[in-house]
Amino acid sequence: MQNSPAIRLLLACSLVLGPLAAPALSQATPKESTSAESKEAAEFREFIAQHPKALAELKKDPSLVSKPAFSKDHPVVGEYISSHPKVKEIVKANPGFFTNLTPSTPGGEHGKKKKNGEKKE
Numbered sequence: 390m391q392n393s394p395a396i397r398l399l400l401a402c403s404l405v406l407g408p409l410a411a412p413a414l415s416q417a418t419p420k421e422s423t424s425a426e427s428k429e430a431a432e433f434r435e436f437i438a439q440h441p442k443a444l445a446e447l448k449k450d451p452s453l454v455s456k457p458a459f460s461k462d463h464p465v466v467g468e469y470i471s472s473h474p475k476v477k478e479i480v481k482a483n484p485g486f487f488t489n490l491t492p493s494t495p496g497g498e499h500g501k502k503k504k505n506g507e508k509k510e
Contacts, residue, residue, distance in 0.1 A: 430479050433469075434490060440466050441492035447480075448487045454480045 437444050443463040446453055453459040455477050460467025470476050480486045 429473060429475050430483075430486070433473065433476050433479070434486075435493075436469055437466065437487070438490055438493040441494060444487060444490060444492055448490070451480050451484050451487060 437447065440463065443459075443466045446459065446463075454470060460470060
């Protein structure tokens, strides 16, 4: 049986380039999870920016996101974190997560009363 030069070239290219294609194919699933984490991270950034007191504390110590005392001090934020468990993983993997965030609201705590006695929304 005679091997043509074209077949030998094709075989050589597949042996050289084949292993390079494998990592790209195996990353399809992690990219999907990364985009889900990116969405979760973006949503948490938007949420925490609306809670300036909690954000200020998390900027000083990002590990607070995993501490029950923090959730107790900031019940709305604690409830969010409980409902979105990946937030803890995202912050742990990126300790600078809060560094460039700025509050999107002036402050205050949820549930406190305004000066005229009405409850804040």
